Every structure is written in structure tokens, then in C-alpha cells.
Amino acid sequence: MRYLPIDNQLFVQNRQRLAPLLKSKSLVVVNANDIMPTNADGTMVFRQNNDLFYLTGVDQEETRLVLFPEHPDPKFREVLFLRETSELIEIWEGHKLTKAEAEQVTGIPQKQIYWTHQFEQIFGQMVFEAEFIYLNTNEHTRAGVEVQTRDARYIDAFRQKYPLHHLERLAPLMHYLRAIKQPQELPLIQTAIDITDKMFRRLLGFIKPGVWEYEIEAEMMHEFLRNRSRGAAYTPIIASGANACVLHYIDNSQQCQDGDVILLDIGAEYANYNADMTRSIPVNGRFTARQRAVYDAVLRVMKEATQMLRPGNLWDEYHREVGKVMESELIGLGLLDRTEVANQDPDAPLYKKYFMHGTSHFLGLDVHDVGNKYRRMEPGMVFTVEPGIYIREEKLGIRLENNVLITESGNIDLMANIPLEADEIEEMMN
Structure with missing residues (x-):
């Protein structure tokens, strides 16, 4: 990134401030934005989902954050999923975050950071302990959303796979938190x-x-x-x-x-x-x-x-x-x-x-x-x-x-x- 490193305590504290606003036995899933196409094989410049950035500081595509503050196993209370890189990706697209680097950015311990392709495996160990699932939507009063977002696709997929969980709206909580700017x-x-x-x-x-x-x-x-x-x-x-x-x-x-x-x-x-x-x-x-x-x-x-x-x-x-x-x-x-x-x-x-x-x-x-x-x-x-x-x-x-x-x-x-x-x-x- 062009900007200088940000103190990860901002993101640690933002997650801590969100936790008390959740119902008991709640799990939160926040997705990165899509990379949007233009024409042929062209794409727009990637812009991170602001709620995900607010909670992690990660400025990279194909990222997912899962929070479950009351999970019985501490290692499942904050979990980050990143796109796994390779030599081919490094050659064509450049450097992607390592788990160690992601720990420095987010303040989430490296042992709680996984690759995105591991999501279903890890999520299955978390979701059945939860009763309420907070998912994200764009609820800005001036928004006109015509293209289905990654968050919207995930809501559809979640409902099909876990139909008996109770879905909750994350957006009002994020609006409440983000309105007050933190010192950092x-x-x-x-x-x-x-x-x-x-x-x-x-x-x-x-x-x-x-x-x-x-x-x-x-x-x-x-x-x-x-x-x-x-x-x-x-x-x-x-x-x-x-x-x-x-x-x-x-x-x-x-x-x-x-x-x-x-x-x-x-x-x-x-x-x-x-x-x-x-x-x-x-x-x-x-x-x-x-x-x-x-x-x-x-x-x-x-x-x-x-x-x-x-x-x-x-x-x-x-x-x-x-x-x-x-x-x-x-x-x-x-x-x-x-x-x-x-x-x-x-x-x-x-x-x-x-x-x-x-x-x-x-x-x-x-x-x-x-x-x-x-x-x-x-x-x-x-x-x-x-x-x-x-x-x-x-x-x-x-x-x-x-x-x-x-x-x-x-x-x-x-x-x-x-x-x-x-x-x-x-x-x-x-």
C-alpha cells in the first residue's frame, strides 16, 4: 500500500467495540469486496469493503473475517481468512499478505489466520455453536445497488446451507460504531x-x-x-x-x-x-x-x-x-x-x-x-x-x-x- 502502516490497535479496538453490541451466542461474517469487471479481461481498481477494513485493516481481495466472541474455544473467537498466494500469483499480480504480515496488520494471532479455501472446514467448527448470525448489507440511505455483491451472494448461500440459524443485520451496528471517529x-x-x-x-x-x-x-x-x-x-x-x-x-x-x-x-x-x-x-x-x-x-x-x-x-x-x-x-x-x-x-x-x-x-x-x-x-x-x-x-x-x-x-x-x-x-x- 502507498500509505504508511496503521497502528493495529485501531482494528483490535474496533472489534472489541463491536462485540458488546451483539446478541448472546452470535457469529459475524464480513466479506471483502469483489474485483469488478470492466470489459473483456479488464477490471476496475480494487477498493476494500469499508466495514472489513474498519475491523481488520486488510486491504486485499478475497478476505473474510469471522467473529464469535463467546465461542467456547478461544481460537475461534476471531478468525481471518486470506487468499493463499503462490509463485504464479507473485509473478503475475505481486505480493500478497503472509499470515505473519496479516497478524501485524490486524492484531489477530497467526494461529487464527487461515487461507480462504479452508473456510468451510473451519467455519463448520464454529457455526453450530452460534444461534444468531450477523451478515452485512449496504444500508446506506443513498445507495442504489444494482450489482449483486459478495456479501449478498453469501447471504443466499448461507440461507441454503444453514436454514435454521437466525440472521441479523450487521449494518446498523457498523453505522453506530463508525459514526464516532477513534483517536487513531x-x-x-x-x-x-x-x-x-x-x-x-x-x-x-x-x-x-x-x-x-x-x-x-x-x-x-x-x-x-x-x-x-x-x-x-x-x-x-x-x-x-x-x-x-x-x-x-x-x-x-x-x-x-x-x-x-x-x-x-x-x-x-x-x-x-x-x-x-x-x-x-x-x-x-x-x-x-x-x-x-x-x-x-x-x-x-x-x-x-x-x-x-x-x-x-x-x-x-x-x-x-x-x-x-x-x-x-x-x-x-x-x-x-x-x-x-x-x-x-x-x-x-x-x-x-x-x-x-x-x-x-x-x-x-x-x-x-x-x-x-x-x-x-x-x-x-x-x-x-x-x-x-x-x-x-x-x-x-x-x-x-x-x-x-x-x-x-x-x-x-x-x-x-x-x-x-x-x-x-x-x-x-x-
């Missing part, structure tokens, strides 16, 4: 953010009228890769002019024109953890008066929203309060009428015409990380803050986004060192 996770997120910072400063000296959006993407990737990142945490949005009013614009194919503002929604990945940053900057290095007015309005909303991220607050209430702040700013910009706002349908607020997405989401191993919006905000949660104003008739879209850690005494802006104020942006570009 925060430096990994911060490293992704620091790489993003370096990248953005590089772009401030590169962007000018006439460059193409894809050239900016190339500069971005150069800085990511040279800093141990695997690349972008998500498909980058590099949207100049009217493109910035398309929320998920990813073509990145247009030339940047003098007088336009370019919206950059780009963040680095590091050790499977993610940064998520958005900046909007003038292509020629100077905002017009109107662009500056809209920019400052978005920035004020961002600052107020950031202060609302504190322990005890609820997701929906937070977004309603941010909406009120945005209404005031849009009235000030002449985009909304105060009287019409006072008489609006509360279920269809008028500000949604210019600010149609949410302000915050969980951040971590997933860019839109798992968590429950009905759970009150707690110390250790990391959120984005990303208000925006999109004026299609003016071909102007401005969004600003930072990543914020909630603490007992308030919150910490993890991107506080990345240029944000309009004057600072202009100064660095000129």
Missing part, C-alpha cells in the same frame, strides 16, 4: 485533508483564463499521487462558469473563460479515509462585485452552519436552521422576496431554488459516510459543511465546503488552514 482515525482523515490543502495551493497558481478543466484535474492528480494518496476520494467536480450550476458535473471537459468562477469539489483519499473540500475561485484571479457578493453570502452561511454543529443537535433541526440563514442571504442578494418567503409553504421553502442540496453529511471511510441522522450529534463525529448558491440565469454557482470534527466543547474545523476568504484567494492567485 483522525490523523488519517487529517492526512487526506493536508494532501488536499497542498493540491489546492498548487491549483491557485495554475488556474487562469484559457486552461481546460481536465488540465486542472491533471494538476490535482499529480499532487495527490505524489503524496501517497491513491487518488481522488470521489469523482472530482471541476466546473467553470455555467457548469458550476450542475451539482454533479464530472465531465471536466470545458475551457475556463475570463470572468468565470470555477467550482472545485475535490478531495484526496488516504489509507481509505477521505477529505471532501469545495472551493469557488475566479478564473482570472479577481471576483466581480456580484461574484464577491454571492461568495461572501455563501461564506457567511458556512460560518453560521459550522457553529451549529455541536453535541446534542439533531440533523433535521440543523438543516432547517441553516435554511433560515440561507433565506436571509438570498433576500439580501435580491434573489428572494421577503414577503413571498413569509408566505411560503414550509414544506417547499423558496430557498431550494438556489440551494437545493443538504448542508452536511458524515465523513470518514466513505465520503458520504454511514451514520444515522436521527441520532443526536456527538463528540467524535466528522461532518462536512457545504452551503452553495446556484444562479443559473447568471451562469454562476458558488459552493464552499470544509470538514468539521465535533468535540465536547464545540467543534474543530479540520480545514482551517486551507485558503477560504475571498481576499486570501485573490492574493494567492495574483
